[in-house]
Amino acid sequence: MSIKIEHLSYVYGEGTAFEKKALDDISLELPDGQFIGIIGHTGSGKSTLIQHLNGLIKATSGQIYYNGQSIYQDNYNMKELRSKVGLVFQYPEHQLFEIDVFTDVCFGPKNLGLSQEETEERAREALEQVGLGEEFYRQSPFELSGGQKRRVAIAGILAMKPEVLILDEPTAGLDPKGRDEILDQIAMLHKERKITVILVSHSMEDVAKYVQRIIVMNRGKAMYDGAPREVFKHYRELEEIGLAAPQVTYVVNSLKEKGWDIKTDATTVEEA
Ligand code: ADP
Numbered sequence: 001m002s003i004k005i006e007h008l009s010y011v012y013g014e015g016t017a018f019e020k021k022a023l024d025d026i027s028l029e030l031p032d033g034q035f036i037g038i039i040g041h042t043g044s045g046k047s048t049l050i051q052h053l054n055g056l057i058k059a060t061s062g063q064i065y066y067n068g069q070s071i072y073q074d075n076y077n078m079k080e081l082r083s084k085v086g087l088v089f090q091y092p093e094h095q096l097f098e099i100d101v102f103t104d105v106c107f108g109p110k111n112l113g114l115s116q117e118e119t120e121e122r123a124r125e126a127l128e129q130v131g132l133g134e135e136f137y138r139q140s141p142f143e144l145s146g147g148q149k150r151r152v153a154i155a156g157i158l159a160m161k162p163e164v165l166i167l168d169e170p171t172a173g174l175d176p177k178g179r180d181e182i183l184d185q186i187a188m189l190h191k192e193r194k195i196t197v198i199l200v201s202h203s204m205e206d207v208a209k210y211v212q213r214i215i216v217m218n219r220g221k222a223m224y225d226g227a228p229r230e231v232f233k234h235y236r237e238l239e240e241i242g243l244a245a246p247q248v249t250y251v252v253n254s255l256k257e258k259g260w261d262i263k264t265d266a267t268t269v270e271e272a
Contacts, residue, residue: 001067001084001163001196003030003053008062009220010048022048024220026062030164030198035190037207037228038200040217041242046200047090049217050166053198054085083112086162090169092153096141101132101152104141108160119159126158129192130185147178151185158189165189166198171206183210204243208232208251216241229255 010023022045030036038046051057052064055071055078064071071081089095098104105123114122127136130151136144141152150170157165167186171179187210190197201207207214207228214231216224218241224231232238232251 001032002065003085003164003196004028004063004065004068005030005052006063006065008049008052008059008064010045010052010057011060012048014060022220023052023059026220026222028215028222028225030196032163032196033194034196034213035187035211036196036198037211037214038198038217039202039204039207039214039243040223041202044217044241045220046202046217047168048220050087050168050198050200053164053166054082054087056082056087083108083160084162085164085166086157086160088154088157088165088167088170090172092156093141093146093149096149096152096156099140100138101127101141101144102137104152105155105159108156112160122159122161123155126155127152129158129189130155145178146174147181150174150178150182154182154185158193162195164196164198165193166200168200169202170199171201171203179206186210202243204238204251208254216243 005026005028008023008026009021012018012020012022026049038049040046048057052059058072066081066084069076071078096104098107102123105126106119109119109122127133132148132151132155136148141149144152154167154170170182170186174182183206186197186199189195199207199211212227214224214226214228215222216231216238223241224234232255235252
């Protein structure tokens with residue numbers, strides 16, 4: 001699996017008074033198996049970008065290749081793309097609607113046309129991977145805690161066996177404990193399933209701890225793209241584009257703990 005994005009631009013409401021350029025000439029390569037964080041303040045284009053990756057939004061201009069094939073070519077199998085590139089939306093628990101947890105997780109694979117037996121096998125496997133045992137199967141999703149609901153929603157996507165798992169702000173609205181649990185679980189999934197994971201967040205704290213590559217979005221552009229240590233060298237610029245100061249301080253402090261020599265009056269930081 002690989003995704004290649006070439007000169008991608010997207011304009012909402014093109015030709016209307018509400019025209020808004022949300023993505024501006026983005027080119028990125030997302031090779032197989034990486035754990036990638038996309039960060040940026042609200043409105044920087046993160047959600048718009050990821051919705052392009054499974055074809056929910058079609059580019060105004062530019063190209064996206066999945067395994068070398070343009071997803072915009074005639075007769076491209078969008079349904080298959082959507083099962084390969086699993087997207088967990090913000091507040092995914094709002095999309096839980098089945099009578100119980102197990103039926104909910106079965107919904108996706110069943111829709112793919114799999115047999116009942118395989119559907120159920122996948123649901124069991126997916127629920128196990130998000131740490132929900134059989135005692136949860138017959139519970140109503142609405143009786144669960146916020147973190148548990150979110151796990152059910154993630155399991156629903158995992159049951160489709162995606163090659164790429166994209167999570168849009170998976171920790172939004174959770175308490176610190178729920179947040180750490182979800183992020184640890186996601187990190188474990190990346191390790192065990194060896195799939196590409198894209199974690200979208202406005203919080204550097206969330207991504208700094210887990211990912212191997214960070215893409216910083218700002219005003220519809222990919223402003224920085226690299227290993228966390230490379231990206232965090234620009235911490236002053238990050239602060240300037242609204243990635244909140246306390247978070248920068250947190251990251252700087254955690255790098256100091258790791259032995260980095262950071263002079264807080266400097267404009268760049270170097271590893272000790
Ligand atoms: P993020 O996910 O980083 O918060 P979005 O991709 O949601 O950013 O938004 C990027 C820009 O596009 C913002 O200026 C936002 O207001 C605008 N936008 C997002 N969705 C819509 C929409 N449905 N119609 C018009 N403008 C939109």
